[in-house]
Amino acid sequence: MTATDHVLNLFEEAFGSAHGARLLAVHAPARSEIAGNHTDHEGGHVIAGALDAAISGVAAANGCREIRVSSEGYPDFCVCVDDLAQHVDERVSPAALVRGMAQAMRETGRSPQGLDLVLASTIPNGGGLSSSAAMEAALGRAMEALWEGVALKPQTLARMGQRAENDYFGKPCGLMDQLAVCLGGLAFMDFEIANEPRSAKLDLDFERHGYALMLIDVGCDHSRFTQDYAAVPDEMQKVAANFGKKRLCEVDPADFDARAMRLREELGDRAVLRAIHYWRENELVDERWDALRRGDMDAFLDLTRESGASSAMFLQNVSSGDRYQPAMLALGLAERVLSGRGATRIHGGGFGGSIQAFVPLDLTDEFSRRMDAWLGAGSCRRYVIAAQGASATWL
Missing domain, CATH: 3.30.70.890 (GHMP kinase, C-terminal domain)
Structure with a gap:
């Protein structure tokens, strides 16, 4: 069974049918920092690679004002799209990332709408492989596709994920995790210009x-x-x-x-x-x-x-x-x-x-x-x- 087949089954279990809404598959890999330990937040250089462990998901518009999330192995939760302010009591929780990414998407000119999302992960939790950055990127790609607006470059999506993690989730991370997840492959990154990091990729096994x-x-x-x-x-x-x-x-x-x-x-x-x-x-x-x-x-x-x-x-x-x-x-x-x-x-x-x-x-x-x-x-x-x-x- 493929990862997509697995999350399709999970979607049916969690939400039943999509009631005619089109289904969207989302994918976001883990990352490994290959070089550059604590250099990104100081405007330095990093080498990072996306990994063959990932978050997979299926999403669909639900016609209501709630983002409903069912993540395999974790409690279900929902976030109202009419309240995208920071919630202190949500710090270090998946709900904080959902709310933060939805607000970032609103700032691109999109109108947040309700959606149902099922996620499954092969990324070890708490192991330092950036499961939070992968979740931010998966949420971002789902919201980008389901809510009408301009296409987002990997660098733009990465900055949105970083803001959600810094401001909503409460972790003062640099941009390396999110950019590696969004770019894929093996990449060199230069963070001297904070809002416009430069990158180059290398095909290497x-x-x-x-x-x-x-x-x-x-x-x-x-x-x-x-x-x-x-x-x-x-x-x-x-x-x-x-x-x-x-x-x-x-x-x-x-x-x-x-x-x-x-x-x-x-x-x-x-x-x-x-x-x-x-x-x-x-x-x-x-x-x-x-x-x-x-x-x-x-x-x-x-x-x-x-x-x-x-x-x-x-x-x-x-x-x-x-x-x-x-x-x-x-x-x-x-x-x-x-x-x-x-x-x-x-x-x-x-x-x-x-x-x-x-x-x-x-x-x-x-x-x-x-x-x-x-x-x-x-x-x-x-x-x-x-x-x-x-x-x-x-x-």
Whole structure:
């Protein structure tokens, strides 16, 4: 049974027939951050890829004033299209994303109408693969098609999703997650111009170069560390504000060097270290993109190890600082299995969620077996880059 067939069955169970309304299939992939750990929100560079795990859905106009959502494995809910203001009590909930995306669509000149939507996901929840960005993109493509208005570019839809997540959902994310989901494939992204990020794509299969892309759920939902996550951009932007700027990309590194000791007194050592990470990681993104374009996996893996070290030492988003360190433990265990081969690094926001490993193909079975034995069956999963970004298709 295909993903579309599955959600069609779910739609019938949840809403019965569509009462003559045309059915729309929607799709939005998960994403993996390949390079650029906490650089996007500072106007830096990122490499990210859409994955072969996704949210699939079916939607139809329902003729009423409510958006009714049935998501497999979760409670049903509805949102009234006549009330699209922010609701504080909806923070960190799917309803907040629906309301936020509907308001963003209204701002494109559309008139929000009621719709029924069924969703099913193969994206591990809380694993740092951007299930929230995928949901925003799936909602956006459904609303774009069902409500009359201009077609939306991936960059436009991504910004709408980011706003919904920042303002309605309450998570201060950058734009990388949403843009990767909307673009599809493997992409380099430059966020220096916040409202007009530049991007370039590359057709590359890691497995053709002898390595599997594997993501390991560390056994702790990253939402547990939301405050730790939020402190990263907050501290980086406090450094930028010290120079009268909003983001670190606007600060001259030479000026930072001249003021580093004063910054540590005013902001603390961790803020200074996180700024150091930003500039180092940004350089490593560019070097890794060049390596991938050349097809030089050895250079890419060497640089990925450097990136992992920078996240651990300077960014410090692999450990919460107490006895419970799920991401750091998973990284240590993965290194034991790889024994100097491939590469590992923290993935995404950090602290919890998942880690990333590039594993030699002859080691993938042993790697999965041992990581699952330590962290639980199904913790370690193998992915490939998926070409298709967020989309909607009339059935």
